[in-house]
Amino acid sequence: MKNDATTRPQANQAPVRLSKGDFVTVLRKLLQDEAKAGKSSVDVRAANLHTEVGVYPARGHSMPTCCTVMYEEMQPGDEILLTPPGGKGATLLVRYKFPR
Known part of the structure; x- marks a missing residue:
């Protein structure tokens, strides 16, 4: 995932919910792109996904929502590689397997 600082709000700006x-949109696009590239799986860390969608870390971040989406998008065969304390946090790491 790339993070283009020129198009993202800066950390000192007002939070955007x-x-x-x-x-969902960004995660599904990532999964689609990785599958098209012929990969057998892709590991997604919540902090990276959140940064791709919107600035993180920042005041008013949406990490709980990010993690909920990651869990909800899991299908049989996918694996949780790392669960943060409480189940939702920047270190959540999920391996999504292909085909989906």
Whole structure:
């Protein structure tokens, strides 16, 4: 995932509440791109996904929503590689397997 600082709000700007749909769109696009590239799986860390969708870390972040989407997008065969304390946090790491 790339993070283009020129198009992202800066950390000192007012927080923007990201929606569940924002995370779903970016995660599904990532999974689609990796599958098209012929990969057998892709590991997604919550901090990286959140940064791709919107600035993180920042005041008013949407990490709980990001993690909820990551869990909800899991299918049989996918694996949770790292669960943060409480189940939702920047270190959540999920391996999504292909085909989906």
